[in-house]
Structures are given as structure tokens and as C-alpha cells.
Amino acid sequence: MPRGACPERHEILRYAQNDTKRRAGNDKGMFFGSFQTAFRIVGEMPGNLREKIRKYLAKQAHLPSVGPVSIWTILFVIAPLGFILYFSFLTAGDFGQILPIFTLENYQALARPVVAEVFLRTLLFSLATTMICLLLGYPLAYFIVMYGGRWRIHLLLLVILPEWTSYLIRLYAIRMLSGRAGLINSALLSLGLISSPLGILYNPSAVVLTLVYGWLPLMVLPVYASLVGLNPSLLEASADLGATPFRRFFTVTLPLTKGGILAGIILVFIPCIGDWLVPLLMGGTKTFMAGNLVYLHFISAANIPAGSTIGVALTAIVLIIMYLCIKAGGKEATERII
Amino acid sequence: MKSLTGKTLLAIATLTYLFMWVPTITLIVFSFSNDKLGIRWEGFTLKWYAEIFNNAAVRNALEMSLIIAITTIVVSTLAGTVTAYGLYKYKFRGKEVIRMSLLLPIVMPYIVTAGALLVFFTRVVDIPLGYPSILIAHISFSTPLAVFIVLGRMQRIDWTLEEASMDLGAGRLTTWRRITLPLLMPAVIASAVLIFPWSFSDFTITFFVAGVGNTTLPIYVYSALRWGETAAVNAIGAIFVALPLIGLLLMNFFQKKRVI
Amino acid sequence: MKRKILLIPLALLLAISLVATGCAPAPEKVAYEGYVASLPEGCEPVPPECFEQAIEEGELYIYEWAEWWPDDIFDGFSEEFGIEVSRDYFASTEEVKTKFALYPETPYDLVTGLGISDAYPLQEAGAAGQINPDWIPNVLEYMPEELIEMEHDPGMQYSVPTDMYFTSYVYNKELVDDPRIPSWSVLFEPAEEFYGKVTLWDEIHEVIGAALKYLGYDYYSDNEAELMEARDLLLEVKPHLLVFDSWPRGLLLGDEAWISGLWYGDGWFLNDEYEAIVPALPTEGTNLGIDLAIHPIGSANPAAAHLFLNYLFRPEVNALHIESIWYPPVHTAVLELLPEEFLKVIALPEGYLAKCDPFDPRAVTGRGLELRIEIFEELKR
Structure with a gap:
């Protein structure tokens, strides 16, 4: 390239030469020196260029605060997910290896009836759990808001506190309570209500009820928040207009708390879909859920590609459901999730 | 509460509270029972507590869980507060993308995240399974919680105070320290209080990415649980129930004192 | 005041953790001569370089x-040699297999209690480190010749047998009369009165192997028709099962399960x-x-691992081990040390061993493995 064909190159060279001269007298080491150089080059740039850079930097003012966590999220949340997706297209070896041979077989295998059955059951159990949570949680939240008075916060704390205890420990507590020799059976026996111990555990309803026990607080909280946020004058207005309490509830209160309800549904439904501990510890032979299927392929069979494929499918379902709920519930549902 | 509706509500609420509390209360009561399986009352004893505190494995597991939880709290609340500040204060492209990707760790099925992290740490990047992997996993999970809680608070506080402080000549850093941070403190504490039980009790993810010498308390409980009921696990469970309660009572106590 | 609110729970937690940690005094170093002199009669000492390195x-x-x-084994070892023993626990051997398959360099010094169908894939995945035959004189002293020269690992290069197991079942003799x-x-074909009282393992190889055996086939078969x-x-049988559980101790003790697929030794334990x-x-x-101990390639303390294996094969230590797990021993000199009641564990019917299939890799590789996983999935769904 002939000399002068690229004026920028010429300018940059001139800055650099000037800089080398100055540095000779004031050497602060490689690292610090190069920083100074960078600043100086910026400083000596023509005005409009400097202005552009300053504007650019001003636009990026959020970077020091938002940058680190974003990078962290990309590295440790998005990248692992990306690799799971990548591995789902590879082939498994006999001893847990992941062979770099591209295949679509894992996805074709998703069409097997076992997967459909297990996923359907998972959705069914999760749906049942969410509905029961709503049927118990809404009245509870309503009760706290309406009749809680000065005990409101305490009553709410009583709902939250169990959530702070280890999930595993709470599952353990249920198992201890509901076994054949557990408290429930011995109480019923001594009251004479039953003549022989009931088999409470190891069936689908045990799984659903334990899931309800595990996630009920997550339904109460957002519903409570949206009930508290209701404008009481709206209720009064409808009462003044002669609406019966019953009618008032269904035409005013319920629609106004839709956001909270949908947030609660998301918060309960999503962890249920991914659960594997409850079916493992409380379930019988007909309670195998999607999380268990992931575990079976991932851990028991050490087949990473097959496990990843089911994991990807499960994640896709969760994201779709969340998208639908957020779309239906609007901004309020999104905010209440947190 | 005279109306029929009120009575029905009271009945549902009472039953629901019972449903939520009977299991843990029974657990605590039976942790003092002299029954080997810990499932019925056979007279008062403290021996299960003595047993777990004399058990080096349980002590190590408790210590491990506490170290992990405390580190996670410190890092996550700091990172979460700073990030929330950035998300609230600045307008920039890709903000919604960041918010949505912060939701990811919260909504992903635990078992999928756990498997993804295990494969990622062992097959993709060379991060040793152990404290590093566990802490990375816990921080990835807890930081979004802190971000959203602090962000929620930011939407409600009076930002003119910050401007006033700057107008009065205080520097950006001083303003942060003297004005902004105290305003945000309740939310920071709230996120710490929320993150602690999460990190302290997490099983699935920790179980997958744990390495040599990383038997945390939940992992210990899991292996004991697979084994069938034992009274000693009741005592460990009672600790799990009691710890957040103690924290809450203490907080309550000091908040009251401050009012006086 | 506000700042204190956060500090107090934290301080409390820190205090708890400090109390929990405690402080163990550093044990004194042990000399080689003392070790050789104190060895029980008939035991072989490890060479000095192994001993010094282990210390x-x-x-x-x-x-x-x-x-x-039992804890006693580890405590005894720790006390004698001043070597600190840290133990992690797994709840299923499949978990171990997968972790090592993904990361063969996982730095454990010993993995114990692996059934042969889990130890073999681990060895094939390259996770099992070489065992130095010169460093395990005491193991070789008491190990039967047939177990040293097993087909899957001739010369005991990658794994050391620690005990034997039979896949079997238990029943409650007061409730089950069959x-x-x-x-x-x-x-596998329970009488109607026992429906809902039967449990099977939650392990691929046990469930399918036992079923094959009942049908008269090889436990480790890879024949598609047989499988x-x-x-x-x-x-x-699935509709009549209570649950899949590899260790239904609580269920059996609480009379919830009456017939359970279980390993023979665990049956005696219960x-x-x-x-x-x-x-x-x-x-x-x-x-x-055969239950095996593996010495992973990632081990940072190989000499201590070898020293422990030798310690485990001291007759009285092995007796402690066998006595508490109720599994048939592999040790050649432990029988006379075991209590009389233990005879029932090792008294097998005449010619019974001829009916027991030795391990065959076909079950854990290729088609044999693939079919097993398919069947297991079908069964669990």
C-alpha cells in the first residue's frame, strides 16, 4: 500500500512516535505505561473523535455495575445450558463418554411412548398440585388480608417460615408422619377411625400432596401481595352499587388479583415440573416424573447425551409455560414472581 | 368473622396452617423422643442431640454448609445490589435481555441445571468439583434473587435524597455510602435472609457438583434418608427448622429495640 | 443500629461454625520400626518407602x-498411623460411576463398596489407578488365589476385592408363609395376599439380573430374547409392588414391606x-x-491408600468389618475370628456356588447395557 493512502494510519503512527519519545523519560512499566498511553492517545485525538469516544463511554456507564453479573450469567448459566444443548446432539459411549459424533437419534428417541407418558404424568401432577395450592392458598391469603388485623405480618410469617426449612428435611418429616407406624396412622387407630394402618405413602396422591406441602407458600405470597394492593374503595363502590359479597368477589376482587394468581401459578407449577425428590422418596411404582427420567439417563445410565436431550425438552416446556403465563398475566405477574 | 364466609375462611386457614406446620412440629417433638426410629413418643431424651454433636461427620457437614451459605450471602448480596443499581439507574440496550436471563436460574428445573453444571465443570471448563464448583453454582442462583429484591425496593424509595446530597456537594461515593446504601439496606438484609436458607438447604444442585470432602448437611441427610428413618436425623431436622427461626427472632428483637 | 441487624445472625452463625469445628490436636508421627514390631502375628508389613510416604x-x-x-475401622487406622481419614458418602453406586466417568481424575484415594458391575465400567473409563503389588503384601497374604486372578482384572491391578455379595431377597417370617x-x-410371582407388600431394588443390574436368574438364564445375559x-x-409383577427401593430398611422394620429384593448380607444385617x-x-x-475397592487415578495419597488396604486385611480388622456388615468375607483367615452366629451367613447349601453366575462384562457394555436401560425405563415409568 503506497504511503499516505491511509491517513488514519499516518496519524496513529505520529501519536505513537510522540508517545515513545515521552515514555523514554518517564517509564512506569509496561502495564501502567500502556494505560497512560491509551489515555494520552485519546487526549490528543481530534476534537470530534474525542467527543465520540466520550459519548460512547457515557452510554456504557452501566457497564461497571451490570457488566460483572452479566458476564457471570453468560459463563455459568447460559454457557452450561448451551453445552447441554450441544451434548444432546452427540453420541454416548459405553462408559459415560460423550463421543463427538453428530446424531439426531436422541431427539428421535423422544418420540418413544415412555417419554410421552412420563411427561404427561408430570404435567398432570403439576397441574393438580397448582390447583390445590390455589384452592388452599387463595382463601388463606384472603383470610389474612381480611381478618388478619394487626396479626397480618405474623400470620404471613407463619406461611413463609416452613419454606425456609430444607426441602429435604420437610420431605423427611412427611415420611416420618405418614408411615404405617407414623403419627397419623397411630392417631387414627387409637381414635378407632380405622382398623388397620392406611398406606398413605407410595402412591400418586402422596406425591401430589407432598408437592402441595412443599410449594404452597409460593402461592400464598403473590396472592397476598396483590390482595393487599387492592383499592378498598373499589370494593366499597361495588357494595354501594348493591353487589352481593359473593358477586363482588367474582366480578371485582378475583379479576383484580389475576396478576398475583398467575404469578403464584408460575411459582408453584415450575418447580413441580422439575421435581425428582418427591417421586423418589414418596412415590410408588406409578409416580415416575420427568425429573426422574433425567436422573435415570444422566446418572443411573451415565448417558449424558440422552439425559441432556430430556433435560432440554423439559426446559423448553418450562419456558413455554412461563411465557404463556406472563403473557396472560401482564406486567403484574412478572413483577410478582420475584 | 360472624358471617358464613368468615367461618369457612377461618376453617380453611386453620386446616392449611395445620397442614403446613404439623410435620415440622412433629419432627421437632420426636427429636426429643427416646424411640430408635424417631417415629413415636417413648419418653424424653436429649441423646440424639448429643449423638449428632459428637458425630464428626455431622459437625463437618454443618460447618461446610455454613461456610458455603455465608460466602454465598456476602458475594450475592453485594453483586446483586450493584447490578440492581445499574439496572435501575441506566437506560441501555439489552436491559430486558439481562433481566430475563437473570430469571433463568430461578425457573430452570433444578435437576437440569444440576446436570448441566456437572457436565460443564467436568467436561468443558476445568473447575474442580468442590468449594469452587459449589460456590459458583450457589452464587449463580442467589444473585438473581438479590437483584430482584433490591430492584423492587429501588422502585419504591425516594431518589431525590440522592440528588439533594449531590447538590450539597457530596461526592458520588460518599452519597452512595451515606444515602443510597442505608436506603437500600432493608432490601439487602431481606435478600440475605432469603438467600441463607436457600443456600444452606439446597440439595439437588450441591449434590451434583459436590467434590471430595464436600458432604454438606443436606447431602448427609439424603444418604441417611435413603437408609430409612433414624432419630438422629430428626435432631438434624430440628436444627434446620430452628436456624431461620432464631435469625428471624433476633432480627425482630433488634428492630423493636431500635424503635424504643 | 441497622447495620447490626445483619451482623448479629451472621455472628451467631460464625460462632456456631467455630464451635462446630473444634480443634483436633496434631497426632504424633509413627516410626517404621514401631509399626513392624506392633503388627499382629501373621501380617506382612508394607515396604519402608510406602510407609514413610503414607505418614x-x-x-x-x-x-x-x-x-x-463401621467407624471403628477408620478411627483405628487414624489412631495407629496419625493419618486423618475423611469420608464422603454416596447413596447409590450409579452416582459414583457417573461422576468418575465424567471426571476420572476425581481425587479420592479409595472408593469402597463398589459392586463389580459398577467397578468394571469405572475401570474401563480409565478412572481406576494401578495398584502397586509390592505395596499390598498383607492383602496378597490373605487373598484367595481365584480372586487375585479374576478375568476382568487379572493380577488385581486395578481393584481389590473386599467382600462378596449375593443378590437375594428377604421376607418377614411372621407375616409371610409361602x-x-x-x-x-x-x-417375582407373589401370592395375592402379599400384593402391595413387595419391594424391588432401584438398581438396573439387580432387578434384571435376578429376573433372568429366576427364568433360568444367566444373570449377566445379553441375549435379547431372554431379556x-x-x-x-x-x-x-410391577402392579403388585409397593415401591422400588434398594435399601427398604424403614419399610421392613415398620412392617410395611413383607418381601423385599435385597442383598444377602444386608438381609442378615436386618x-x-x-x-x-x-x-x-x-x-x-x-x-x-464381589465388592471391590478402587484406587482412583486422581488420588493424591497413594501410599496412605495402600497402607489402608493392608490394614483392612489384618484378620482382626477384617473381622470387625465383616461382622458389622454381615457380608461373606474374602479374607482367608477371618473365619475363626468371627462369632459363632456368623456361620449362618457363610453356610451355603451343598453345591450352591455352582448355581451362581460370575460377572460377565456383556451385561454392562453394548447391547446388553442398552437393553437393560430400555427395560429399566419401561419398568420404572
Whole structure:
């Protein structure tokens, strides 16, 4: 390239030469020196260029605060997910290896009836759990808001506190309570209500009820928040207009708390879909859920590609459901999730 | 509460509270029972507590869980507060993308995240399974919680105070320290209080990415649980129930004192 | 004041953790001569360089089944050599297999209690480190010749047998009265009155292997027709099962499960705790399982690991081990040290071993493995 064909190159060279001269007298080491150089080059740039850079930097003012966590999220949340997706297209070896041979077989295998059955059951159990949570949680939240008075916060704390205890420990507590020799059976026996111990555990309803026990607080909280946020004058207005309490509830209160309800549904439904501990510890032979299927392929069979494929499918379902709920519930549902 | 509706509500609420509390209360009561399986009352004893505190494995597991939880709290609340500040204060492209990707760790099925992290740490990047992997996993999970809680608070506080402080000549850093941070403190504490039980009790993810010498308390409980009921696990469970309660009572106590 | 609110729970937690940590005094170093002199009669000492290195390493990381081997063994070892032993627990050997398959360099010094069908894939995945034959004189002293020269690992290069296991089942003798005992049919074709009282393992190889054996086939078969027959049998019994659980201790003790697929040794272990529970040694035969200890390649304390293996094969230590797990021993000189009641564990019917299938890699590789996973998935769904 002939000399002068690229004026920028010429300018940059001139800055650099000037800089080398100055540095000779004031050497602060490689690292610090190069920083100074960078600043100086910026400083000596023509005005409009400097202005552009300053504007650019001003636009990026959020970077020091938002940058680190974003990078962290990309590295440790998005990248692992990306690799799971990548591995789902590879082939498994006999001893847990992941062979770099591209295949679509894992996805074709998703069409097997076992997967459909297990996923359907998972959705069914999760749906049942969410509905029961709503049927118990809404009245509870309503009760706290309406009749809680000065005990409101305490009553709410009583709902939250169990959530702070280890999930595993709470599952353990249920198992201890509901076994054949557990408290429930011995109480019923001594009251004479039953003549022989009931088999409470190891069936689908045990799984659903334990899931309800595990996630009920997550339904109460957002519903409570949206009930508290209701404008009481709206209720009064409808009462003044002669609406019966019953009618008032269904035409005013319920629609106004839709956001909270949908947030609660998301918060309960999503962890249920991914659960594997409850079916493992409380379930019988007909309670195998999607999380268990992931575990079976991932851990028991050490087949990473097959496990990843089911994991990807499960994640896709969760994201779709969340998208639908957020779309239906609007901004309020999104905010209440947190 | 005279109306029929009120009575029905009271009945549902009472039953629901019972449903939520009977299991843990029974657990605590039976942790003092002299029954080997810990499932019925056979007279008062403290021996299960003595047993777990004399058990080096349980002590190590408790210590491990506490170290992990405390580190996670410190890092996550700091990172979460700073990030929330950035998300609230600045307008920039890709903000919604960041918010949505912060939701990811919260909504992903635990078992999928756990498997993804295990494969990622062992097959993709060379991060040793152990404290590093566990802490990375816990921080990835807890930081979004802190971000959203602090962000929620930011939407409600009076930002003119910050401007006033700057107008009065205080520097950006001083303003942060003297004005902004105290305003945000309740939310920071709230996120710490929320993150602690999460990190302290997490099983699935920790179980997958744990390495040599990383038997945390939940992992210990899991292996004991697979084994069938034992009274000693009741005592460990009672600790799990009691710890957040103690924290809450203490907080309550000091908040009251401050009012006086 | 506000700042204190946060500090106090934290301070409390820190205080708890400090109390919990405590402080262990550093044990004194042990001299080689003292070790040789104090060895029980008949035991072979390790060479000096192994001993010195082990003392130098000063720690040993073990990965084992929760609540299985007695603490006394590890405490005794720790006390004698001043080597700190750290133990992690797994709840299923499949978990171990997968972690090592993904990361063969996982730095445990010993993994114990691996059934042969889990140890073999681990060895094939390159996770098992070489065992130095010069460093295990005491193991070789008491190990039967047949176990040193096993087909899957000739010369005991990658794994050391620690005990034997039979896949079998237990029944509650007060509740179950079935003339077919001890045939596998009690488990796989339960009488109607026992519906809902039967449990099977939550392990691929045990469930399918036992079913194959009941049908008269090889426990480790990879024949598709035979495996399909086993699948049909299992699917037929599934509606009558209570649950899949590899260790239904709580269920058996609480009279919730009456007939359970269980390893023979664990059957005697439970019998010791609740004498109504009796193990059955199936008439059709079973497998001849060997539990192995693996010395992973990632081990940072190889000498301590070898020293521990030698320690484990001291007759009185091995007696402690066998006595508490109730599994048949591999040690050649431990029988006379075991209590009289232990005879029932090792007293097998005449010629029974001929009905037990030794390990065959076909079950854990290729088509054999693929079919097993398919069947297991079908069964669990």
C-alpha cells in the first residue's frame, strides 16, 4: 500500500512516535505505561473523535455495575445450558463418554411412548398440585388480608417460615408422619377411625400432596401481595352499587388479583415440573416424573447425551409455560414472581 | 368473622396452617423422643442431640454448609445490589435481555441445571468439583434473587435524597455510602435472609457438583434418608427448622429495640 | 443500629461454625520400626518407602456407602498411623460411576463398596489407578488365589476385592408363609395376599439380573430374547409392588414391606436388628458378586491408600468389618475370628456356588447395557 493512502494510519503512527519519545523519560512499566498511553492517545485525538469516544463511554456507564453479573450469567448459566444443548446432539459411549459424533437419534428417541407418558404424568401432577395450592392458598391469603388485623405480618410469617426449612428435611418429616407406624396412622387407630394402618405413602396422591406441602407458600405470597394492593374503595363502590359479597368477589376482587394468581401459578407449577425428590422418596411404582427420567439417563445410565436431550425438552416446556403465563398475566405477574 | 364466609375462611386457614406446620412440629417433638426410629413418643431424651454433636461427620457437614451459605450471602448480596443499581439507574440496550436471563436460574428445573453444571465443570471448563464448583453454582442462583429484591425496593424509595446530597456537594461515593446504601439496606438484609436458607438447604444442585470432602448437611441427610428413618436425623431436622427461626427472632428483637 | 441487624445472625452463625469445628490436636508421627514390631502375628508389613510416604501424606480421602462400614475401622487406622481419614458418602453406586466417568481424575484415594458391575465400567473409563503389588503384601497374604486372578482384572491391578455379595431377597417370617420359599418365585410371582407388600431394588443390574436368574438364564445375559422375557416378568409383577427401593430398611422394620429384593448380607444385617426378617438364598441360584475397592487415578495419597488396604486385611480388622456388615468375607483367615452366629451367613447349601453366575462384562457394555436401560425405563415409568 503506497504511503499516505491511509491517513488514519499516518496519524496513529505520529501519536505513537510522540508517545515513545515521552515514555523514554518517564517509564512506569509496561502495564501502567500502556494505560497512560491509551489515555494520552485519546487526549490528543481530534476534537470530534474525542467527543465520540466520550459519548460512547457515557452510554456504557452501566457497564461497571451490570457488566460483572452479566458476564457471570453468560459463563455459568447460559454457557452450561448451551453445552447441554450441544451434548444432546452427540453420541454416548459405553462408559459415560460423550463421543463427538453428530446424531439426531436422541431427539428421535423422544418420540418413544415412555417419554410421552412420563411427561404427561408430570404435567398432570403439576397441574393438580397448582390447583390445590390455589384452592388452599387463595382463601388463606384472603383470610389474612381480611381478618388478619394487626396479626397480618405474623400470620404471613407463619406461611413463609416452613419454606425456609430444607426441602429435604420437610420431605423427611412427611415420611416420618405418614408411615404405617407414623403419627397419623397411630392417631387414627387409637381414635378407632380405622382398623388397620392406611398406606398413605407410595402412591400418586402422596406425591401430589407432598408437592402441595412443599410449594404452597409460593402461592400464598403473590396472592397476598396483590390482595393487599387492592383499592378498598373499589370494593366499597361495588357494595354501594348493591353487589352481593359473593358477586363482588367474582366480578371485582378475583379479576383484580389475576396478576398475583398467575404469578403464584408460575411459582408453584415450575418447580413441580422439575421435581425428582418427591417421586423418589414418596412415590410408588406409578409416580415416575420427568425429573426422574433425567436422573435415570444422566446418572443411573451415565448417558449424558440422552439425559441432556430430556433435560432440554423439559426446559423448553418450562419456558413455554412461563411465557404463556406472563403473557396472560401482564406486567403484574412478572413483577410478582420475584 | 360472624358471617358464613368468615367461618369457612377461618376453617380453611386453620386446616392449611395445620397442614403446613404439623410435620415440622412433629419432627421437632420426636427429636426429643427416646424411640430408635424417631417415629413415636417413648419418653424424653436429649441423646440424639448429643449423638449428632459428637458425630464428626455431622459437625463437618454443618460447618461446610455454613461456610458455603455465608460466602454465598456476602458475594450475592453485594453483586446483586450493584447490578440492581445499574439496572435501575441506566437506560441501555439489552436491559430486558439481562433481566430475563437473570430469571433463568430461578425457573430452570433444578435437576437440569444440576446436570448441566456437572457436565460443564467436568467436561468443558476445568473447575474442580468442590468449594469452587459449589460456590459458583450457589452464587449463580442467589444473585438473581438479590437483584430482584433490591430492584423492587429501588422502585419504591425516594431518589431525590440522592440528588439533594449531590447538590450539597457530596461526592458520588460518599452519597452512595451515606444515602443510597442505608436506603437500600432493608432490601439487602431481606435478600440475605432469603438467600441463607436457600443456600444452606439446597440439595439437588450441591449434590451434583459436590467434590471430595464436600458432604454438606443436606447431602448427609439424603444418604441417611435413603437408609430409612433414624432419630438422629430428626435432631438434624430440628436444627434446620430452628436456624431461620432464631435469625428471624433476633432480627425482630433488634428492630423493636431500635424503635424504643 | 441497622447495620447490626445483619451482623448479629451472621455472628451467631460464625460462632456456631467455630464451635462446630473444634480443634483436633496434631497426632504424633509413627516410626517404621514401631509399626513392624506392633503388627499382629501373621501380617506382612508394607515396604519402608510406602510407609514413610503414607505418614508424610498424612491424609486419606474415602468415598463409601453411607452407614455401612463401621467407624471403628477408620478411627483405628487414624489412631495407629496419625493419618486423618475423611469420608464422603454416596447413596447409590450409579452416582459414583457417573461422576468418575465424567471426571476420572476425581481425587479420592479409595472408593469402597463398589459392586463389580459398577467397578468394571469405572475401570474401563480409565478412572481406576494401578495398584502397586509390592505395596499390598498383607492383602496378597490373605487373598484367595481365584480372586487375585479374576478375568476382568487379572493380577488385581486395578481393584481389590473386599467382600462378596449375593443378590437375594428377604421376607418377614411372621407375616409371610409361602411354601415356595426360598425360590425367586416368592418375589417375582407373589401370592395375592402379599400384593402391595413387595419391594424391588432401584438398581438396573439387580432387578434384571435376578429376573433372568429366576427364568433360568444367566444373570449377566445379553441375549435379547431372554431379556425380553425378563422384561415381561417384571412388568407383570410391577402392579403388585409397593415401591422400588434398594435399601427398604424403614419399610421392613415398620412392617410395611413383607418381601423385599435385597442383598444377602444386608438381609442378615436386618435380621440382627429385627429377627422376623429372614434372608432367603434363592433355589434357582443368583450371582456371585464381589465388592471391590478402587484406587482412583486422581488420588493424591497413594501410599496412605495402600497402607489402608493392608490394614483392612489384618484378620482382626477384617473381622470387625465383616461382622458389622454381615457380608461373606474374602479374607482367608477371618473365619475363626468371627462369632459363632456368623456361620449362618457363610453356610451355603451343598453345591450352591455352582448355581451362581460370575460377572460377565456383556451385561454392562453394548447391547446388553442398552437393553437393560430400555427395560429399566419401561419398568420404572
